[in-house]
Amino acid sequence: MKRAFSITLSALDEARFGIRMARALDVTRADLEPMLAYCRQHQVRLLIARCAAADLATAQALEAHGFRLMDTLVHYARDLQRTPIPALPEGLAVRPVHTSEAHSVGRLAARAFHGYLGHYHADERLDRQRADEVYISWAQRSCAALDAANAALVAERDGQLAGFVTLRLVSAGAAEVPLYGVDPAFQRQGVGRALLIGGLQWGLERGASTLHIATQITNTASQKVWVRLGFEPTHAHYTFHKWFD
Ligand SMILES: CC(C)(COP(=O)(O)OP(=O)(O)OC[C@H]1O[C@@H](n2cnc3c(N)ncnc32)[C@H](O)[C@@H]1OP(=O)(O)O)[C@@H](O)C(=O)NCCC(=O)NCCS
Numbered sequence: 494m495k496r497a498f499s500i501t502l503s504a505l506d507e508a509r510f511g512i513r514m515a516r517a518l519d520v521t522r523a524d525l526e527p528m529l530a531y532c533r534q535h536q537v538r539l540l541i542a543r544c545a546a547a548d549l550a551t552a553q554a555l556e557a558h559g560f561r562l563m564d565t566l567v568h569y570a571r572d573l574q575r576t577p578i579p580a581l582p583e584g585l586a587v588r589p590v591h592t593s594e595a596h597s598v599g600r601l602a603a604r605a606f607h608g609y610l611g612h613y614h615a616d617e618r619l620d621r622q623r624a625d626e627v628y629i630s631w632a633q634r635s636c637a638a639l640d641a642a643n644a645a646l647v648a649e650r651d652g653q654l655a656g657f658v659t660l661r662l663v664s665a666g667a668a669e670v671p672l673y674g675v676d677p678a679f680q681r682q683g684v685g686r687a688l689l690i691g692g693l694q695w696g697l698e699r700g701a702s703t704l705h706i707a708t709q710i711t712n713t714a715s716q717k718v719w720v721r722l723g724f725e726p727t728h729a730h731y732t733f734h735k736w737f738d
Pocket residue numbers: 605606609672673674675676679680681682683684685686687707708709712713714715717718
């Protein structure tokens with residue numbers, strides 16, 4: 494599905510890092526000048542810009558204008574109907590989060606995403622502690638904003654919270670996993686697999702035909718979980734940062 498260029502100020506990022514920030518998605522070379530004009534007009538200090546990894550002409554034009562590469566996102570998708578969804582690994586339960594657990598999920602996200610190699614952490618000019626907090630508050634907000642199209646599940650082993658996954662219906666037929674993480678104390682025990690099995694089941698029950706997910710190209714652990722569950726690669730994006738000062 495071809496998406497159109499968009500640029501918006503990011504109030505969340507501004508509150509987190511204390512500087513005016515904007516986000517531009519699906520950038521092409523033709524959008525470069527209007528995008529820079531928008532940033533000047535709105536006194537943006539840091540622009541986060543994503544372009545298709547296949548569009549090297551745009552990536553190179555961004556480089557020529559002082560944009561720096563911060564991460565590469567790989568996108569995968571899993572057909573929910575073509576092959577059956579596997580059973581949960583033994584000893585693990587997956588259930589909807591209670592809103593009262595938002596704080597515990599936030600603390601779990603703090604442990605899982607400490608020093609994570611996303612584009613915020615990759616930018617040496619951004620405070621690392623605040624970069625960690627992006628994921629903590631994202632996880633907490635997801636547990637507080639639950640409705641028919643937005644869910645969060647947790648995995649438990651022996652009654653202990655081991656991991657969480659957030660889920661969203663994005664359009665007719667499509668669901669996505671915005672975020673998931675496993676407490677380091679519970680990693681490599683099949684918890685990531687269990688969470689995504691829960692996510693696949695959630696999407697299927699809501700009539701979706703596909704579950705989409707994305708991560709940094711360097712996140713081998715996450716991609717191993719996906720390919721073992723039948724996800725396939727679809728496309729990739731580059732994330733650039735451009736500082737205006
Ligand atoms: C990615 C993540 C969710 C995987 O969770 P998990 O519970 O360890 O996943 P599983 O046990 O189901 O399987 C993980 C597989 O990935 C691989 N793996 C796990 N940790 C790894 C590591 N540090 N390095 C390389 N491979 C690793 C292993 O092959 C493992 O399977 P194995 O133990 O059978 O060999 C977890 O590592 C995590 O929370 N990471 C930090 C946050 C994150 O990356 N979230 C996902 C963002 S998209």
